[in-house]
Amino acid sequence: MIKLNKNKKILLIDQGKKVEERKCPIESTGKCIKCKPFCNITSGFSGAGAFSDGKLSLYNDEDEDIYVGGNLHKYIGVEETKKLIDYTDKVYLEFGADKKLEGIEYKEEVQKIKQKAKKEGLTLIDIPIRHLGTEKAHELYKKLEEYLKENKIEMKFETVVEDLILEDGIIKGVKIKSAKDKQAKTEEVYSNNVILAVGRKGANWLVSMCEKHGIQTEAGVVDIGVRYELPDKVMEKINKYMYEGKFIGRPEPFKDKVRTFCQNPSGFVSSEVYDNNLSLVNGHSYKDKKSTNTNLAILVSHHFNHPFNKPIDYGRNVAKNLNELGAGNIVVQRLGDIYRGKRTWEEELKNNTVVPTLKSAVPGDITFAIGYRTMTDIIQFIRELDKVVEGFANPDNLLYGPEIKFYSNKVTIDSNFETSIKGLYSIGDGGGMTRGLMMASASGVQMARILNNRDM
DSSP states (O other), X not given: OTTTOXXXXXXXXXXXXXXXXXXOTHHHHSSOOOOSSSOTTTSXXXXXXXXXXXXXEOOOTTOSSOOSSBSHHHHHOHHHHHHHHHHHHHHHHHTTOOSOOBSSSOHHHHXXXXXXXXXXXXXXXXXXXXXXXXXXXXXXXXXXXXXXXXXXXXXXXXXXXXXXXXXXXXXXXXXXXXXXXXXXXXXXXXXSOEEEOOTXXXXXXXXXXXXXXXXXXXXXXXXXXXXXXXXXXXXXHHHHHTSSOEEEEOOTTTOOOEEXXXXXXXXXXXXXXXXXXXXXXXXXXXXXXXXXEEEEEEEEEEEOOTTOOOHHHHHHHHHHHXXXXXXXXXXXXXXXXXXXXXXXXXXXXXXXSSOOSOTTOEESOGGGTSOHHHHHHHHXXXXXXXXXXXXXXXXXXXXXXXXXXXOOOEEOOOXXXXXXXXXXXXXXXXXXXXXXXXXXXXXXXXHHHHHHHSOO
């Protein structure tokens, strides 16, 4: 918007802090203290992106579709999405992203793994990836924030949006309030255009807004699974050839879509806190700090049918039960203990060949909280992938729970990203359009272009 028209009046409202003030205490305390009023990993300038491992998923020139990152291409077309990714990637490079691309040097070796996977009923998606690194992502987004300040963009931090202001099906503005000062009065801010870019952290809030104001939504999907940790040496070829291998399967008997996601070579398992103090597991990989383990998500996509239409609530209940089993912490379990039908104990974890990188995780039994169907999908998928990557089903490998992606409330939007409310738009992961840094960023660029072409 700055480049297209410097006269536009823009206000960014964020419930979290400025990026330079966002610090996770777990690095010094060794455990999650559930920061108040909001988690510093999931809230603040640039959202969870600033604390993610910072992988930007691109595309291959020969690709006839967009295989990673959500549904942006379904609104603007594949070729336009490719151009948008190219432009967005250049912006990241301008602000300090690593020029090196992962996954482009070993095409022949990747093809062999892809064929091996196909024999086991698995699909391997290989695309170029630009890896920022968790600590480098933080630096990059700080430069972006400073650029916005220099260009007179107004930003309100530690501010919550309490409600939307609507009149006759048209957006008029928002009601905001300080997140820190409980005595602060509610303010009203008016605008003809309001963009909801709330991320996964804001998915629950978005559900409540849609229900309250009758904003049209579509039946959603919820991804429920675990963060899986295993030795680097098992994943050596995948890490070297692709950096991140995206495997997709439909294991028997349910044939649900199961996929690997967010692979972190020599990385660290982490925890983050969402609304109502829900602790979820994630993973980071740094440019400089390294472990000897690789971690990745194994996620199962669940589609619910009539009469149930609350996928986010379902996911939250799974997370809540797991959190209670871990006394508010992430639960970790050895794969071999699941095979044997028993929980993992502290002493067993201490003597395990795979040393957990999330020290605050509590050993226990994740199968008490993750449903039979989901757990069966995960175990069957691990066994299938073991035939492609030897050692993937080693009994000492670790499963952390819960890992749940809250992008399941899919807001109904048109090709201009406008909702059923005139002047109200939805972009990014929170509304179900995108999944991941690159596509969320690209949706923001496209949103700016759309608004610039409209009479504001």
